Amino acid sequence: MTHTVCKTNILPLTDVQIRDPFWSEYINLIRQVVVPYQWDALNDRIAEAEPSHAIQNFKIAAGEAEGEFYGMVFQDSDVAKWLEAVGYLLATERDPEIERIADGVIEIIAKAQQDDGYLNTYYTLKEPGKRWTNLAECHELYCAGHMIEGAVAYYQATGKRKILDVVCKFADYIDSVFGTEPGKLRGYDGHQEIELALMRLYEATGNERYLKLSRYFLEERGREPHFYDIEYEKRGKTTHFGPWIINDKSYSQAHKPIHEQDKAVGHAVRFVYMCTGMAHLAAVTGDAEMLESCKRLWDNMVSRQMYITGGIGSQSHGEAFSVDYDLPNDTVYAETCASIGLMFFAHRMLQLEPNSRYADVMERALYNTVIGGMSLDGKSFFYVNPLEVHPHACGANHIYEHVKPVRQGWFGCACCPPNVARTLASLGQYIYTVNQNTVYAHLYVSGEAKMVLSENQVVLSQESNYPWSGDIRFTVQTEKETAFTMALRIPDWCEEAELSINGINKPLDGIVVNGYAMIEGTWKQGDTIKLHLSMPVLRMKGHPLVRQTAGKVAIQRGPLVYCLEEADNEAGLYQFLLPREAELHVQEDPSLFGGIYVVTAEGRKEKFTDWGESLYKRNTDAETEPASLKFIPYYAWANRGLGEMRVWVREVHS
Amino acid sequence: MTHTVCKTNILPLTDVQIRDPFWSEYINLIRQVVVPYQWDALNDRIAEAEPSHAIQNFKIAAGEAEGEFYGMVFQDSDVAKWLEAVGYLLATERDPEIERIADGVIEIIAKAQQDDGYLNTYYTLKEPGKRWTNLAECHELYCAGHMIEGAVAYYQATGKRKILDVVCKFADYIDSVFGTEPGKLRGYDGHQEIELALMRLYEATGNERYLKLSRYFLEERGREPHFYDIEYEKRGKTTHFGPWIINDKSYSQAHKPIHEQDKAVGHAVRFVYMCTGMAHLAAVTGDAEMLESCKRLWDNMVSRQMYITGGIGSQSHGEAFSVDYDLPNDTVYAETCASIGLMFFAHRMLQLEPNSRYADVMERALYNTVIGGMSLDGKSFFYVNPLEVHPHACGANHIYEHVKPVRQGWFGCACCPPNVARTLASLGQYIYTVNQNTVYAHLYVSGEAKMVLSENQVVLSQESNYPWSGDIRFTVQTEKETAFTMALRIPDWCEEAELSINGINKPLDGIVVNGYAMIEGTWKQGDTIKLHLSMPVLRMKGHPLVRQTAGKVAIQRGPLVYCLEEADNEAGLYQFLLPREAELHVQEDPSLFGGIYVVTAEGRKEKFTDWGESLYKRNTDAETEPASLKFIPYYAWANRGLGEMRVWVREVHS
Structure with a gap:
């Protein structure tokens, strides 16, 4: 739709299956650990976590429980984000148990919605009659936005309209309140979110009203006289977090209209x-x-x-x-x-x-x-x-x-x-976007994606050991020969890329446009494209005006930035020196985190012998001694307890 | 007294005259600019300063003006510090005009004192009846301490007892309130100051009560059950700045008794x-x-x-x-x-x-x-x-x-x-301390000091161009020959010291004790001692465990730490490199700040050619180009407008 x-357009999540040695583990973690844990947290069943009360707030607002609102003004958004994650998980793999739980939550949310469409447990329970009086601080439209995102995700995954109808009613109500027309409130939220959510709702429903409302919120932002000041005066200069949020308009990018920023x-x-x-x-x-x-x-x-x-x-x-x-x-x-x-x-x-x-x-x-x-x-x-x-x-x-x-x-x-x-x-x-006759591969993640190209149904398989290896193989599955362009990203970190089609080398000269190798062809079932991205260990430097990286180097390989950790080296990482000429070796370490690639180098470490107790000494030079440096990917740091970590390492001439 | x-004992300020090319200017500034400015500020006559109201608070408390207390809980201490500075200035040079003003202030302070001796305008005006209920936060004894210091200074300079009597009465009252005896409050101030002030009052008066009270305040600190908690409960858990001051006892060094710290x-x-x-x-x-x-x-x-x-x-x-x-x-x-x-x-x-x-x-x-x-x-x-x-x-x-x-x-x-x-x-x-037969010279500041050594009156003159030069000449003035020891500090920054007495070289071997050259002698009128302290430019290094100085060097000459300023170099001071082998030149620059010594060196500056817009680039090395570095003394920084400054400069092998 x-x-x-x-x-180019994003593929529906239902049409993309990830089967990737790196990412499938993460997605399983989300499915098996994070989302269930989050559900328990939302229901206050995690002893060591701070109370959430988020589900309870909805139950109270729905008339299904007694009590008072508890939490931050944006507590509702936690439920919405959970629902959104559930929607995405269901889009790729249906799960009746979690769908049952989600449907139950949706029932409660629907009951918590007010007759006019309004939906926000903080204002409904804690400050009835005060809705839309403090947009600068109180995240009403932010919460609305998250609920819309959750609803769109759930609807797109399951086809069930109930929560979509709830948020459409809410969005219609919001549209009746806000706008430039006489009698409407010329406001916008202190925390942007509604704008992107309304765009998604527009895409899901085709209702132009939501597109226009999104544009209104974007373009109204920062206009003078300033909405934050007007509502501040109107409500008698009360504040929730202190007047700085109202005064420091650049904090929420409301200091100027967006086209002047x-x-x-x-x-x-x-x-x-x-x-x-x-x-x-x-x-x-x-x-x-x-x-x-x-x-x-x-x-x-x-x-x-x-x-x-x-x-x-x-x-x-x-x-x-x-x-x-x-x-x-x-x-x-x-x-x-x-x-x-x-x-x-x-x-x-x-x-x-x-x-x-x-x-x-x-x-x-x-x-x-x-x-x-x-x-x-x-x-x-x-x-x-x-x-x-x-x-x-x-x-x-x-x-x-x-x-x-x-x-x-x-x-x-x-x-x-x-x-x-x-x-x-x-x-x-995030992996692909497509248009009429081109498929862009932005990320290298193994799996299959269904798409329509030149009006034919095509399934594209991707296979690689990314991010450890830069060898990626695409296989085309199509019932009939189809003319389309494969646009494969050549990442900025890649120094040399090679391409072969059905085993035959294809030079990249002249076909890379805006960073994508544009491979035109008429493709048939079983055609393969192999992309080789060289993945040397890179010494990265920071811009000369970034004082914090001066004299330092960061290690990167493929998309992964590396770091030194105390666990692999020793304390005092600021004393480690990486000579400019040192060779950088990459190797798999199957013993670490289920198998990662580490980078090692022979470096130096500063050492002052017999320094003593003085904090400062004159004319004393550090000696250096050989030291082996071992870098791990940054994403994996702090998984082995407390210790120093550092991305930017001092560089010296050897 | x-x-x-x-x-060793400190000399009375009345017995020390400073006539020093470096320091006399500063002291004149204090006399001619700072203290008059401060007086205007205390009286709210400085348009651009925040209101002080400090004198007005005393006038109101004295019944000489109408109005309410305004300012911080420790506003009184500003008046006390002003009085203390005035006392010191008068000790070296009487000035009837400023003495008249000070006497007037003292009249007001005396009138503001309560019948029982209590003296604090905040509690007298703003929270009558609440005195000694919130020592953790409200600086009552801190203000008392500053008033005592001011009084001692003024009394010692002028011999006038009025303000001394005021603070003695106050201290006697404090002594009747605080202590370990039954019925007394076992408290101490949240901001230490009373302890050192009572020691000064003891020295000025010889009254052991003040010595004992000082010891009480010091040794009571940090005992359990904790006084801050007790008074917090007692006053119904109200706080002035928030409960963290009460809870974080280490903030005011009240987490343990002092002998356990x-x-x-x-x-x-x-x-x-x-x-x-x-x-x-x-x-x-x-x-x-x-x-x-x-x-x-x-x-x-x-x-x-x-x-x-x-x-x-x-x-x-x-x-x-x-x-x-x-x-x-x-x-x-x-x-x-x-x-x-x-x-x-x-x-x-x-x-x-x-x-x-x-x-x-x-x-x-x-x-x-x-x-x-x-x-x-x-x-x-x-x-x-x-x-x-x-x-x-x-x-x-x-x-x-x-x-x-x-x-x-x-x-x-x-x-x-x-x-x-x-x-x-x-x-x-701060220049000298003396005991029976030894005078210790701690600082090298030109001028004369009167002292009693071996029961004779001696005047010691000191002459130098310190801190720019390490050549110091002492001349003895005495009516009769006197045996005493001149103890001259050999500073930690000095690599080579030489000594001559009446023009005859005297080796330092074996006479340096605890960092002082102990020059015994029987001295007569006109005897001279010349001390030569070599003052090379030093490259200072930080302790290996100080990560913020790793790979960097600081320049010091004599007691002065130097820095790079943008005004003498250019922006991007983090890009300047001082080669380890670079020669460091020192020279007088008469054009700068009335004449200072600057340090120069031929260094390098990092430069990336044609970097472009990217924040990060791979395998790109900075080139370096020659750059002259000019260092000025740290104390003189930020006297030429806005610019970068840096003490610790990156060091490289050339």
């Missing part, structure tokens, strides 16, 4: 959620001004304010972007949710214009910060994703207070874990 | 003020356990948690110490007041045991952080003294938010400016 003029500023998650909505709208409408705004903000973010791990938002104050080129490795924020939002934004940009620069960033975020946000057993999570950790200094009343050296169980403000769950559960959406 | 068994923890100013009181008490009583506690805490602080600039307290959260060896240069706190307190502590340790390790640290703090805390025109001040500044990133909602790249006018919480004023105004006290 498409109503769009996108350059040119920098990634403020709360990073809000920023990328907003941009995701903008890009989706531009993709669907072809709006050139919106496209330009998306590109301007994308460029600023990825060329000025992104960590090599795909982390964004370097500042703990406000979980926010900083100034250009300010990327501290130790006092970093780099929230997991922000990198997930970065993937969303990249994904929508790929619909707008297939260009590997978006997919390269999407891959960087996915393979490093997003999966690094979760432990390898699926049981603990990072909010903050540092690139350098000194556990002895992480604690209360320290500038590292927000940096946790080990992942935490489940948070009171539980945004990151369910966000990881819904993203990995929907990974199939 | 001495009642002590100190190993072994680390510098918590708020740095509180810590050094406490230690100053402890050391003074140990010096006066000879208490061995107290001496051991002082040494234990001193050693931990200076060998684990002190910046090369003599800054202490690396954490902005709580203006506090961190864990051992954690000394960030950019997110640093290093409050000016804390380095002043460090001087106090060192100074008292010198009374306990003359050992150059205390004087070395005292000198380091004085010549770097303390004077660096004030602009060269005496009009603006740093609270926070960073060792690395990136002005473009200093701003709201940033991890550098507390770091100001330029000094600020006058603060709402005005602790640092008056603290600098009183310290520099009393600099004469």
